[in-house]
Amino acid sequence: MGKRTPPPSRPPSYLLPLIGLADRSILTRLVVTGCVAATANLISLMSLSAELSGWMRGEVLDTPFLVFCLSLLVAYAFSKRFVALTLTTAFSALAGVRRRFLLHVTLGGHADILDLQAKRSFDLGNHHLERIAALLPNLSIAANMMLVAAVAYLYLWTLSTVGATLLLVAALMVGGWYVREAQRTRALLTDAKESELRMLQGFSELVGGNAEIKLGKARRDELSQAVEADVARWEELKRRHGRNLGELFSWIATIIIGFSAVFVFIFPRMGAMSVSELPLVTSVILFLARPLSKFLNAVPDYVAAEDAAAQLTALLGTMPALEYEPSRTARAPRRFSSIELRGVGFAYRAGLRPEPFVIGPVDLTIPAGSVVGIVGSNGSGKSTLLRVIPLLFRPDEGQVLLDGQPVETDRLEAYRDLFCAVFQDHHLFTRLPQGPGFDAELFREMLAYLKIDHLVPDTGDGLLNRDLSKGQRRRVALAVAVAEGRPVVILDEWTSDQDAEFRTRFTNEIIGKLRSLGRTVIFVSHDGDVSSVCDVTIRMINGRMDMPANKVASAAAMACLQETA
Structure with missing residues (x-):
């Protein structure tokens, strides 16, 4: 039998390296600074x-005051x-973590980003960052108080070794009890948070489905009772949490004052301390109360951080x-002859889809200026192919070529810059592109052509009105894509949210408009036979491409382009 691999050891702290305080030089500066303040x-x-x-002896001393x-x-x-x-x-350091997020979002693999997005990983990451940032001020003050307590304790040791030893034993016992109670209190908070999340989800359903619940009493009562149960559970947990915190803080104050009483009432009677030492020792004990309380109260915050x-x-x-690596000089050519896919295959990674799905092999040539239509049933791989062509999804096998040359990693950024797209889950940004490649005049022209200009006024600052229906937002997104001037336009079921007029205009006019502007168009459609407006029509069946008869037309178009080049 092979040796068992031991589990990876847990580091002493995750927090300190994350916030940049594991660096020896910074730690040294902090310790020196804190010790000077404590002294x-x-x-x-x-x-x-x-x-x-001095006052007790009837003397007035100026030096202590100075x-x-x-x-x-x-x-x-x-x-x-x-x-x-x-x-x-x-x-x-936390800003550096956010910059890492930014770098990975902008330059990480698109399929991996979608996987993280599905798991809400970026939202969780920002949530954890905010938690740490909110706890840091209290923790930094507690760390300062800890050094103050340490220096005061060392001084107490020089005054009374017995007293300092007893204080250490008591502090360890109280600290252990406190940490255990703090963990129990934190567990209550975790349960309360889960109840709160369920409660908020219930409220969201009540608001989102308000019309439905008003038409169905049984459904309304079912959801209301579930939310009420979560509210009651949250209330009970919060009340228990409040009682526990009150008990913790009361015990801390009581124990510190009680320990001071030991020095005042017992030690002098035992002969362990002279009466002349009593004021100073008592002052040090009481002085320790504040930093110890602050430190102990910060323990739950540190555990949470x-x-x-x-x-x-x-x-x-x-x-x-x-x-x-991003490049400031790499730019896509605004003219090209062809894009070719040779034996391209792509498989979804675990997590992106509930079950394994593979497309390919795909062999396809897209001449510049041509129109490519992709049709097929739901789940056949149409939208996936649309993301493979611009290499948003990197193929697991095969090659993508631009003008006969494989698109390797060093050309990937420039190759992607050939494309603009309006996907099914497209995002309409709040502001128009500001770069020199954006044609604002063409944008306004396309808005008018798509009959949406009256809802998207020219504000002069590039801000877009996003308070639009889905179909209207798609029209605005198409106008933006055209105005960006990229040679290839990708449209993923652009007509799915359009009315009858624009579904008809898409094949009868809009495709021709894009062709007249010199654009290569690749689109997915469910609207019947689109072969009449396409140079290439592809039918996807269970991830495989069924090449139609008009593939010959694309080959002829390619030959014509090569002759005129």
């Missing part, structure tokens, strides 16, 4: 104690520097690999 705080306390002792003022200023300056350095380092950092680190490990 200054302790000196201010000692000066107060000295002043108090030391107190100076140490207080130093403590303020270095505490401020500690928190500022912690937060600026951490927020810069570590959990978010662990999930965010795991998500970063699943980010799609970059397909290529």
Whole structure:
């Protein structure tokens, strides 16, 4: 039998490397800064104690007051520097994580991005980032308080070894109990969050299906009762959480004051401490109360931040690999002779579809200026082929060639720049493209041609009206695509949300309009026989291409182009 591979060891912290605080030089600066602030705080306390002792002896001392003022200023300056350095380092690191997201979204594989989008991974990643960012200010102050407590404790050790030892034992016992209770409280919060999510989903269904529930009492009552149950569950968990927090904070205050009483009432009677040491030791104990309370109260926040950092680190490990290095000089040629697919096959990865699906092999030549129509039943692979042609989906086998040359990784960015597309799930951006390749005059002309110009006024700032129906949004998207001036236009079931007029105009006029502008058109359609407007008509059947008779026409068109070239 082979040796068992041990599971990967969990790092001591996911949070510190993620927020940039695992760097030794930064940690050293933070520790030095925090210790200076803590020492200054302790000196201010000692000066107060000295002043108090002087008053008890009937003396008025000026030196403790001056030391107190100076140490207080130093403590303020270095505490401020500690928190500022912690937060600026951490927020810069989190901004770097966001930039990684941006890089992977823009340059990662399209199929992998769709997979992550289906799993809502980017939404979860941003949610975890926001959680960490919201917790950081409190955690940075708690870290400063921890150093203050550590320095004060070391000083207490020099005053009373027995007292310091007892305090350490008590702190460990209380800390262990507190962490256990904090984890239980956090579990309540997790359950409450799940109830809240179900409750919000229920509200969403009640709003989205409001017309349906008003027409059906049984359905309305069923959904209402489910939401009411989630509201009741959320209320109960939140109330238990509140009671637990109140109990935790009360116990902390009680234990700290009670421990101070041990020094005042018991140690002098035992002879473990002289009466002259009592004011200073008691002052140090009471001084420790604030940083210890702040530190313990931050434990649940740290646990939550570590959990978010662990999930965010795991998500970063699943980010799609970059397909290529972006280039500022690579630009697609605005003229080409042909695009060719040779033996191209593509299989969906697990997660993109509920069951395995493969298209290919596909052999196809698309001459420049031609019109290619793709037809077939639902789920036959039409839309998938539309994403393979511009290499949004990279083929698992075969080649895509531009003017006879394989499109390798170094040419991928320029090749994709040949295409503009209006997919079924197209996204209409809030602002028009601002680059020099965008023809604003042609855009307005296409809006008028598509009878949508009255709903998309020229605001002068490039902002688009997106408060439109699906069919209207598709018309605006087509006008934008044409105005971008790219030589190949991809349209995925563009007529599916159009009225009868535009379904008719699409084949009778719009295809011809695009051809007259010199564009190569590749479209998917369900609207009957489109072969009359196509140079090539492809029928997809279960992922395979059924080449029609007019493939000969495309070959003839290709030969004609080559003769005139």
